Amino acid sequence: MILMSFKHSVARLAWPLLAPLVALTALTACSDDDAAPADEAAVNVVVGLYPFQFLVQEVGGDLVAVTNLTQPGAEPHDLELTPGQVAAVGRADLVVYLPELQSAVDEAVAQAGDGLAVVDVSQAVALLPGHDEQGEAMGTDPHVWLDPERMADIATATAEALAQADPDHAEAYQSGAGRLRASLAALDQQYADGLADCARQVFITSHAAFGYLADRYGLTQVPIAGLSPDAEPSPARVAAVQALATQHGVTTIFFEVLASPALADAIASDLGLRTAVLDPIEGLSDQSQADDYVGLMRANLEALRQANQCS
Numbered sequence: 001m002i003l004m005s006f007k008h009s010v011a012r013l014a015w016p017l018l019a020p021l022v023a024l025t026a027l028t029a030c031s032d033d034d035a036a037p038a039d040e041a042a043v044n045v046v047v048g049l050y051p052f053q054f055l056v057q058e059v060g061g062d063l064v065a066v067t068n069l070t071q072p073g074a075e076p077h078d079l080e081l082t083p084g085q086v087a088a089v090g091r092a093d094l095v096v097y098l099p100e101l102q103s104a105v106d107e108a109v110a111q112a113g114d115g116l117a118v119v120d121v122s123q124a125v126a127l128l129p130g131h132d133e134q135g136e137a138m139g140t141d142p143h144v145w146l147d148p149e150r151m152a153d154i155a156t157a158t159a160e161a162l163a164q165a166d167p168d169h170a171e172a173y174q175s176g177a178g179r180l181r182a183s184l185a186a187l188d189q190q191y192a193d194g195l196a197d198c199a200r201q202v203f204i205t206s207h208a209a210f211g212y213l214a215d216r217y218g219l220t221q222v223p224i225a226g227l228s229p230d231a232e233p234s235p236a237r238v239a240a241v242q243a244l245a246t247q248h249g250v251t252t253i254f255f256e257v258l259a260s261p262a263l264a265d266a267i268a269s270d271l272g273l274r275t276a277v278l279d280p281i282e283g284l285s286d287q288s289q290a291d292d293y294v295g296l297m298r299a300n301l302e303a304l305r306q307a308n309q310c311s
């Protein structure tokens with residue numbers, strides 16, 4: 001009963017966030033309701049999910065118009081594209097994407113052919129191997145954006161690609177990337193300092209989104225589900241997570257804003273633990289605890305510090 005509801009509540013749409021997009025589309029009188037509002041003066045960039053949207057906006061500022069293929073409040077792993085969105089990928093001046101994260105985006109990029117300019121994130125940063133919830137090897141882990149240093153490398157690659165697409169503004173893209181790298185370096189230092197002295201390094205999460213973060217800051221992630229939030233854990237997995245929680249003196253079961261907290265709630269209440277949000281930053285919604293990537297990373301740091309009793 002607990003397990004049933006886990007995957008069915010991912011699509012809480014954030015209407016307050018969606019409304020401005022709808023208005024913008026109407027203003028530009030775009031005939032294709034799924035396509036980006038095309039600003040003549042801007043470089044049109046298409047991304048598959050929010051962290052890359054944030055990154056392109058920080059690097060490109062007013063010079064870019066970014067279309068995120070995942071709607072606000074939706075979960076990006078199982079993204080499906082409308083024909084209009086596939087067409088928008090084909091028309092883009094640049095696509096920033098991570099192959100094997102969203103197969104619909106991979107297909108749209110392949111369909112667009114060699115003429116399409118892309119930032120292939122897997123070429124910009126080293127990927128870690130993925131694991132399912134049992135720890136078995138499973139492809140690569142897509143959640144690169146939860147490591148600030150990798151985000152900085154993707155920013156560099158994005159600035160280079162934007163400069164190629166729009167050489168007149170190459171300098172602006174370089175300085176945008178420089179500002180973003182400085183802010184990510186500060187964030188990285190806050191994490192290193194904030195997690196240096198803690199009662200424990202183990203944390204329990206809904207899905208295995210935090211492998212890069214754990215790897216960078218010497219933590220151990222125990223995911224209830226696997227690399228994708230719609231993989232439902234078995235009762236045996238739930239029992240194993242509970243045993244690990246007890247063994248490590250875990251105080252908190254983390255859940256996500258874009259997936260149901262039912263399973264985390266059930267595990268926590270069985271053991272008398274608290275629950276808290278640890279956001280994989282796969283998208284923004286009206287439930288998000290901050291309004292951008294850096295704010296959400298800071299909120300995650302505070303949540304980890306509290307759960308692991310860091311001084």
Ligand SMILES: [Zn+2]
Pocket residue numbers: 077143207208209227228229280282
């Ligand atoms: Zn994920």
